[in-house]
Amino acid sequence: MCEIPIVDIGPLFGDDEKARAKTDREIANAAFDIGFMVVKNYPSDIKVGSAERNKMLKLFDIPEDDQRPYWKRNFAPENPHLYRGWFPLSSSPTRGREGYEIGPDIVRTLPADQADDVLYEPTPLPDEKLLPESWAKTTAEYYLSAENIGEHILASISRSLGIDESIFRDAFNDGISTLRLLHYPSRDNVISNGSTRYVEHDGKTFEQVAGAHVDSGLLTLLATCGVGGLQARDTHGKWIDVPVIDDSFAVNFGGLLERWTGGKIKATLHRVLGQGEHRYSIPFFFEPRPSTEIAPLPIDGIEPFEPFLYGDHLWATTTKFPENFGLAELRPPRAPYTDPLAG
Numbered sequence: 518m519c520e521i522p523i524v525d526i527g528p529l530f531g532d533d534e535k536a537r538a539k540t541d542r543e544i545a546n547a548a549f550d551i552g553f554m555v556v557k558n559y560p561s562d563i564k565v566g567s568a569e570r571n572k573m574l575k576l577f578d579i580p581e582d583d584q585r586p587y588w589k590r591n592f593a594p595e596n597p598h599l600y601r602g603w604f605p606l607s608s609s610p611t612r613g614r615e616g617y618e619i620g621p622d623i624v625r626t627l628p629a630d631q632a633d634d635v636l637y638e639p640t641p642l643p644d645e646k647l648l649p650e651s652w653a654k655t656t657a658e659y660y661l662s663a664e665n666i667g668e669h670i671l672a673s674i675s676r677s678l679g680i681d682e683s684i685f686r687d688a689f690n691d692g693i694s695t696l697r698l699l700h701y702p703s704r705d706n707v708i709s710n711g712s713t714r715y716v717e718h719d720g721k722t723f724e725q726v727a728g729a730h731v732d733s734g735l736l737t738l739l740a741t742c743g744v745g746g747l748q749a750r751d752t753h754g755k756w757i758d759v760p761v762i763d764d765s766f767a768v769n770f771g772g773l774l775e776r777w778t779g780g781k782i783k784a785t786l787h788r789v790l791g792q793g794e795h796r797y798s799i800p801f802f803f804e805p806r807p808s809t810e811i812a813p814l815p816i817d818g819i820e821p822f823e824p825f826l827y828g829d830h831l832w833a834t835t836t837k838f839p840e841n842f843g844l845a846e847l848r849p850p851r852a853p854y855t856d857p858l859a860g
């Protein structure tokens with residue numbers, strides 16, 4: 518396999534069972550093989566197109582002087598929020614991107630009895646005077662729409678795995694999906710100082726503006742917003758470009774889904790190579806409730822593993838990313854936990 522499959526997901530939302538079964542097979546092939554696909558043709562009443570994306574990205578027009586109250590505490594020690602909010606560009610000369618992370622409180626009330634869990638931290642939304650009119654409404658609609666698409670993809674995967682669709686669906690009551698807006702500023706991408714941030718690809722040197730990683734959760738719906746640079750590693754270890762198609766999502770499966778399915782679904786390494794121009798992207802990390810117990814799914818032949826809680830897994834993995842460095846101790850595991858991806 519050396520190409521990213523492009524899947525028409527329209528039939529997941531319709532009642533033509535034959536067409537849906539074909540889409541199920543295409544999604545399963547992508548999930549069980551390369552672990553990456555581009556999905557297109559979601560119903561037109563789902564509000565995740567380029568108009569909505571462009572409006573949400575206006576956040577990055579907020580003048581620098583007005584941004585600081587929204588920075589995570591790692592970057593502005595006077596701020597209360599640790600997990601949601603802005604990670605700024607100016608924090609490091611080698612940082613290739615800035616981003617802003619939005620949680621489920623954009624669409625629903627957070628569970629009152631979980632207020633002590635940092636994973637349910639409210640999002641520090643910018644003052645509406647700093648944003649285009651109805652920015653929060655558009656962003657909330659986008660969040661709900663992305664959840665809707667994610668649910669349909671997981672239902673499709675459940676059918677292919679022969680498991681009850683309710684297993685994934687129930688895990689998303691009070692889920693904690695993260696909608697992340699990203700901006701990679703334009704930079705000269707050919708200057709190499711020999712650091713590992715620079716890589717050779719097709720005979721050229723590129724700066725890796727996002728290093729190779731797998732996402733932590735179940736699946737990510739990534740809007741690439743018109744500029745290439747995203748690459749996925751195929752099953753032979755070769756880096757391949759993810760095609761940029763208007764009004765589509767690149768979908769990759771996360772480390773947790775790989776674990777939960779006993780390795781049947783692949784979490785795929787991906788990275789972003791600087792293109793020498795501004796680049797925006799919007800990953801939506803589709804994530805269950807932190808208290809979800811991750812135990813081997815009822816799939817034939819699945820390798821047994823010690824059950825653990827999703828929230829413990831997420832915190833162990835997210836605090837390894839630079840935006841959340843140093844925070845691991847702040848949320849001790851709530852059940853016995855060893856990193857299921859280590860070794």
Ligand SMILES: O=C(O)CCC(=O)C(=O)O
Pocket residue numbers: 697699727732739741747787788789797798799800
């Ligand atoms: O910007 C991109 O295209 C990829 C971002 C990504 O992989 C991530 O934030 O996890």
Ligand SMILES: [Fe+2]
Pocket residue numbers: 730731732737787
């Ligand atoms: Fe990623």
